[in-house]
Amino acid sequence: MHTYDAVVIGAGQAGLSAAYHLKRLGIDHVVLDADDRAGGAWQHRWDSLTMNDVHRVADLPDAAAPGGSADRANVVVPAWFARYEALHDLPVVRPVAVDRVTSEGDLLVVHAGPRRWVTRTLINATGTWTRPFVPYYPGAETFRGEQVHTADYPGRDHFRGKRVLVVGGGASAVQFLGELAPLTDTLWVTRREPVWRDGFDASVGRDAVTLVQQRVAQGLPPASVVSVTGLALRQQEREAERLGAYAARRPMFTRIEPDGVRWADGAFEPVDVILWATGFRPAVDHLAPLHLRGPEGGIQLLTTGQDVQTAVTAARDPRVQLVGYGPSASTIGATRAGRAAAQAVRTYLGAAGEQTA
Numbered sequence: 001m002h003t004y005d006a007v008v009i010g011a012g013q014a015g016l017s018a019a020y021h022l023k024r025l026g027i028d029h030v031v032l033d034a035d036d037r038a039g040g041a042w043q044h045r046w047d048s049l050t051m052n053d054v055h056r057v058a059d060l061p062d063a064a065a066p067g068g069s070a071d072r073a074n075v076v077v078p079a080w081f082a083r084y085e086a087l088h089d090l091p092v093v094r095p096v097a098v099d100r101v102t103s104e105g106d107l108l109v110v111h112a113g114p115r116r117w118v119t120r121t122l123i124n125a126t127g128t129w130t131r132p133f134v135p136y137y138p139g140a141e142t143f144r145g146e147q148v149h150t151a152d153y154p155g156r157d158h159f160r161g162k163r164v165l166v167v168g169g170g171a172s173a174v175q176f177l178g179e180l181a182p183l184t185d186t187l188w189v190t191r192r193e194p195v196w197r198d199g200f201d202a203s204v205g206r207d208a209v210t211l212v213q214q215r216v217a218q219g220l221p222p223a224s225v226v227s228v229t230g231l232a233l234r235q236q237e238r239e240a241e242r243l244g245a246y247a248a249r250r251p252m253f254t255r256i257e258p259d260g261v262r263w264a265d266g267a268f269e270p271v272d273v274i275l276w277a278t279g280f281r282p283a284v285d286h287l288a289p290l291h292l293r294g295p296e297g298g299i300q301l302l303t304t305g306q307d308v309q310t311a312v313t314a315a316r317d318p319r320v321q322l323v324g325y326g327p328s329a330s331t332i333g334a335t336r337a338g339r340a341a342a343q344a345v346r347t348y349l350g351a352a353g354e355q356t357a
Contacts, residue, residue, distance in 0.1 A: 006342075009031075009125060011094070015324075016060055018342055020338070021061065031093065036094060051066060061335065120348075123322075125323045128279075133279050140256045146272070162184055165274050169190035169194055187271065188245065
């Protein structure tokens, strides 16, 4: 069986950046992607998300990102990714649903059902989209209405005429309220009081990334950075603001009942839909056989240099690079981390070659 110098898992922003730089460095590699077509997580986003709505799509190496428009993001970005793969002749194989990665001596073996790829190093670029997080509240299983997560958001028209409880304190919750409040009855609940900003600047972004980097350097799981960045309303959310959708925010309920939720003071709130805008967790379960997690539950990354978004090497196994994880979990971070991961692979292969010699 052929032994690759590197296998990349995932062909989203991070995976494509890594593959570009691996090819530029002349490193023998393959990219394994679980989807049937190009586009990463973008192809699964809801139809009402336009290029004007996304916060920002960063450039790929040698390729400027599509700009703002009223076109659907789940069409524009996947088409851009597909063109990029073809233009640079990136070795993407799909669909390949990796279920585990094991270590056999000095080599790593990537398993997808009966198929196997043997490699000297691994770049994991699986993101978070396949790991939606829904916190458990007592009685959740008794609810007779709909429970929908961001990952399965069907678009605003689906909720017309329904009383929707939006759960979550991040940008997705704000956006959903912006879409739904002018259309139907909404309620908003968060665990913490929202922190609002008039806008964002580079220093806020750096502070947020540094916070995540500090956590993964300690082996802690990555956490939400909304407490650092705060929330901001865009023009398309001003009508929901005028209707009071954000001012009426309430603290979390204590339990879920068949027809609604129960507040801490004992009052009952009837709702038809619970929309969980509660985020995602890193999709790294397939790496469990490598025992990369520390006692704190996270995968510790080695931190070197001045750019915190280039922390990609697993502290417990330098053969493994994680891009789009922790401080690089953004489109711009993923692009930078792809380059850092390719360079780390080259460094590891060089050191391993010297030891063999």
